[in-house]
Amino acid sequence: MRGDPLGMDYVEPGDPRWAELMRRRAEQQASEAAVELPSWPVYAPNLSGQPCWLGGIGRRNGQLVTVGFSAGGLRKEQELVVTNDLLPGGTISSLDRVLANRFSAAGRDYPVPGELPSSTFQALPEAPRAQAVVVLIDGVATSGLVQYEAEFSAVRVVKDDVVITATGRGLDSGYLELVRVRDLAPYRARPLTARQTASRPLNWQLDSEWHRPPDRSQPLWAHRALIAMTMASTEQHRVALALNRPQQRLDPDWRLCWAAATAQQAELAGQDHKVAKQAVTDMVSLISTLGGQAGWWSRPGLRQRAVNQILWFTATGDQTLSSAPAQRAWALRADRHQDATLEAWESWAAQQH
Numbered sequence: 001m002r003g004d005p006l007g008m009d010y011v012e013p014g015d016p017r018w019a020e021l022m023r024r025r026a027e028q029q030a031s032e033a034a035v036e037l038p039s040w041p042v043y044a045p046n047l048s049g050q051p052c053w054l055g056g057i058g059r060r061n062g063q064l065v066t067v068g069f070s071a072g073g074l075r076k077e078q079e080l081v082v083t084n085d086l087l088p089g090g091t092i093s094s095l096d097r098v099l100a101n102r103f104s105a106a107g108r109d110y111p112v113p114g115e116l117p118s119s120t121f122q123a124l125p126e127a128p129r130a131q132a133v134v135v136l137i138d139g140v141a142t143s144g145l146v147q148y149e150a151e152f153s154a155v156r157v158v159k160d161d162v163v164i165t166a167t168g169r170g171l172d173s174g175y176l177e178l179v180r181v182r183d184l185a186p187y188r189a190r191p192l193t194a195r196q197t198a199s200r201p202l203n204w205q206l207d208s209e210w211h212r213p214p215d216r217s218q219p220l221w222a223h224r225a226l227i228a229m230t231m232a233s234t235e236q237h238r239v240a241l242a243l244n245r246p247q248q249r250l251d252p253d254w255r256l257c258w259a260a261a262t263a264q265q266a267e268l269a270g271q272d273h274k275v276a277k278q279a280v281t282d283m284v285s286l287i288s289t290l291g292g293q294a295g296w297w298s299r300p301g302l303r304q305r306a307v308n309q310i311l312w313f314t315a316t317g318d319q320t321l322s323s324a325p326a327q328r329a330w331a332l333r334a335d336r337h338q339d340a341t342l343e344a345w346e347s348w349a350a351q352q353h
Contacts, residue, residue, distance in 0.1 A: 035064065035184070041160050042084040043137060043178040044069040044187065054187050055081055058090060065090040069187060072168065080168035082178065087123075087161050094118070094125035095147040097244060098154045098167050104246040111149065115243045124163065127156070136177040137164075146171070220268075222260035223283070223311050229257055230284050231307075234291035258284075268315050283314040286330050286341075293342060296349040305352060306345075323348045 035057050044052055050071060058066030068083040085092050093101075094117035100110035110116075117126040133146035135157045144157030153171040157164050166176055181187070218224070233254075240247045258280065266276035287310065290297050297303050309323040318324070326344035333341055 035067070037181065037184050038064045038067065038086075040086055041162055042067045042181050043082065043159075043162070043164050044181050045071050045080055045082050045166065046177040046179045047071050047080075051189075052187060053189060054184065055079075056083070058085075060089055063089065069181075080166065080171075082164065082166045085163040085165070087158065087163050088121050090121070090163065092120050092125055092163050093165075095127050095130055095145065095154045095156060095165075097125075097246070098165060099147060099149045099152055101246050102152045102154075102167050103149070110245065116245055118244055124156075124158070130156075133176075135164075138178075138180055220264065220311055220315055222257070222264040223280075223315060226257045226261040226280065226284065227287055227307055227311060229254060230287045231291060234288050238292065265315065269317070279314055282331060283310060286310060286327075289341070290345060294345060294349070296346070302349060302352055306349075322351065 035054070052069055052071035054068070055070030056066070056068035057064065065086045066083060068081060070079045070081050072080040084090075096110075096112060096116040097119065100112075100116060103110040112129070117128075119125060127145055127147065130145040130147040133144050133155060135142050135144045135155060137157070137159060142157050142159060144155055146153055146155045151169050152167065153169075154165065154167040155171055155176050156166075164178065166178070237247050239245075261280045262273065262277045265271060265279050266273055269276065269279065271279065287307070290306065297306070306323065309321050310327065312318055313321055313324065313327045321327070323345070326341065326348045329344040330341045
């Protein structure tokens with residue numbers, strides 16, 4: 001869910017999307033709980049009695065191709081993660097991408113610049129920064145690769161057509177020891193985790209061409225601040241996808257900014273909290289969709305005109321706007337199908353001078 005432009009990471013009980021988020025998480029946990037040990041071998045870390053649990057599975061065309069295990073700390077950045085990918089079949093990320101994901105989980109940028117090697121299905125990805133290492137598998141020394149970056153490391157070894165990848169802190173302190181899993185039962189119980197929240201002042205020091213500290217004396221300042229944050233996030237996601245890098249986490253101020261826009265929407269439009277929050281959600285979702293799919297969005301003047309009209313329509317419902325038909329199409333979209341909306345916006349853009 002990380003980086004979801006609709007803010008699914010930040011939904012609260014009572015939000016219509018809370019049930020959907022809980023359903024997805026429950027389905028994931030149920031899928032892990034129901035998975036049976038595959039016919040191909042899988043390996044988990046041997047940590048001398050420390051808890052270890054199923055940490056993710058993957059299927060391709062109905063076949064189980066990925067089985068993961070997690071151990072150690074309950075926080076993502078503290079976990080030791082071991083992933084088993086069937087070769088061929090599973091999605092095998094490069095060691096750079098594995099480490100970049102680890103940095104992302106810790107809320108940090110991966111320090112290796114540029115495009116990262118692509119994931120593969122049929123063979124091992126490139127590993128230009130890796131070096132040789134020895135891994136103990138069921139007590140037998142096995143040759144593999146290791147790559148270090150700051151305090152994190154990623155180890156990879158291939159055994160019996162299975163690509164085993166381990167990532168965590170301090171894996172260079174000694175041999176990484178893995179054992180073949182004969183029974184999944186001991187790994188099905190996942191430790192409970194506590195979600196940490198912190199109250200702090202709203203921080204508007206945002207590093208993007210769209211991010212500016214809002215002038216609270218201006219009309220719709222909260223709407224504009226949320227739109228700016230949405231546009232910056234959409235652009236960051238686009239760049240990350242092009243470079244095969246993990247998407248950055250949502251700005252910590254996203255939730256506070258959303259709350260400010262919802263409060264302003266309720267006051268200006270005379271809506272109750274639930275209706276106002278849905279209006280703001282539709283606004284953000286539309287901005288994200290146009291930013292990712294509308295070719296004309298790259299034209300600054302046309303983009304700004306669209307943003308102004310989306311903002312004004314959200315706050316006032318003004319039906320005299322030239323984009324009102326396109327905005328109604330977005331509001332009335334069924335099952336989130338967007339083709340009609342994008343066509344309506346294309347027509348609007350073609351009529352602008």
